[in-house]
Amino acid sequence: MTIGGRLLAGLLLLLAPIAAAAQDFPAKPIRLIVPFPPGGPNDIIARVVGQKMSELAKQPVIVDNRGGQGGVLGTDAVAKAAPDGYTIAIASAGALAISPSMEKVAYDTLKDLAPITLVATVPEMLVVATDVPAKNMSELVALAKAQPGKLNFASSGAGSLPHLACELFKLTAKIDIVHVPYRGAAPAVNDLLGQQVQMTFLDLPVLLPQIKAGTLRPIALGGRERAPTAPDVPTTAEAGMPDLIIENWYGMVAPAGTPPAIIAKLNTIATEAMADATVKDKLADQGLTLVGDTPEHFRDFIAADIKKWAKVIKDAGVETAK
Structure with missing residues (x-):
């Protein structure tokens, strides 16, 4: 066998366990970290979507509330978890897009976390x-x-x-x-x-x-369209301020380094759960709009939001703790 052949064989040998793990995923319960106490929007989304994900994955999705520092502590716990797909989180705009520009955080959103899907906007x-x-x-x-x-x-x-x-x-x-x-x-x-x-x-x-x-x-x-729960209230664009789009959002992330095949499986499970009519109805009652997109699109979405709020912080002269 040539040197190239031996290298290729060695690489395939190394990748074989990863491929097998992705094929069998999930083979045990998934821990879904909510970086806030019970009862808030993140928690409601996690429990409604997580329950349907459990049914689809045929494994329990266990909600783990890790509140503190506006969502930063729970998000950091995910960034530091094993990149095997069994610890993920539903984090929000604050911890993922705003806090890194406002204070010292132990993670870099785009380097230490792997986007799975944008779950909902409000x-x-x-x-x-x-x-x-x-x-x-x-x-x-x-x-x-x-x-x-x-x-x-x-x-x-x-x-x-x-x-x-x-x-x-x-x-x-x-x-x-x-x-x-x-x-x-x-x-x-x-x-x-x-x-x-x-x-x-x-x-x-x-x-x-x-x-x-x-x-x-x-x-x-601040949304792009009027809300069904408040149909008489105009959008900021209708009120003459098209650049004043203000939406909170909630997205699912995993630790960086999680194999792409596992990220793809998590994305499929999550987006199928969000497509369920019962899930949609329950979260619509909370004023939330379910999204469900690709990991690539969600990464671009996060990057754009980080840039947007960093500019606002700078232009407004907001005092930071960095």
């Missing part, structure tokens, strides 16, 4: 307190320009998507409004209801109960 909605004398976007911008530095916007924390959403709003509308960070969405909404702050951008499902009750006034939706 638009952010701009709302104001009922005592704010603005009924639409143009009136709100005019009010802010008439009172520079007087209006406040709440967020679920410094560096959160709602924070950067309002920073992008400020840049787009050329207005001066003051950021008031809270420790989560619930206290931000409470102070908005109490008229201690004037406005916020938050996930649509978080705000729907108050919108339906008439205790907060919707101004615009």
Whole structure:
């Protein structure tokens, strides 16, 4: 046998166990890390999609809540896991696209994680307190320009998507409004209801109960289309700001180095689960739009979002902890 032949034979010998593992995958339970406590959007998505994935894979998909640092700790746990497909996560825009530009994190999203699929998107909605004398976007911008530095916007924390959403709003509308960070969405909404702050951008499902009750006034939706759960609320594009697209998103990732064949199998299982009518209905009730794409498309999507928010952070002069 020639040297080339021996090298090829050796390579095939090395690859044989990997190919066999991919063919048999999954042969044991899959751990699905949720980088947040139970009850939030990541957790709801993981449990609904994970249950269907279990049926399709014929192996348990076990949800493992690993909250902390806005999703960073759980995401880092996946980055450090064995790259065998048996530890994956449903992470969100904050940990994957924003935190790396805002603070020191132990992982590089595009180097240490392998995208599987974009699972779902949810638009952010701009709302104001009922005592704010603005009924639409143009009136709100005019009010802010008439009172520079007087209006406040709440967020679920410094560096959160709602924070950067309002920073992008400020840049787009050329207005001066003051950021008031809270420790989560619930206290931000409470102070908005109490008229201690004037406005916020938050996930649509978080705000729907108050919108339906008439205790907060919707101004615009950051999605590309109107939401079926709030059909009367115009998009930011319809309100005259086509560049103000603000959507949170949730995606499935594995550790970098996971064999492509296993990533492909996980993608097939996940996208088939998301195509199930019951899964779609359950998550539509939460205001979520299921996506399901290829690992390659999801990687490009993440890269574009990292670039987008890094520019907002720089242009708005947002203070970082890096």
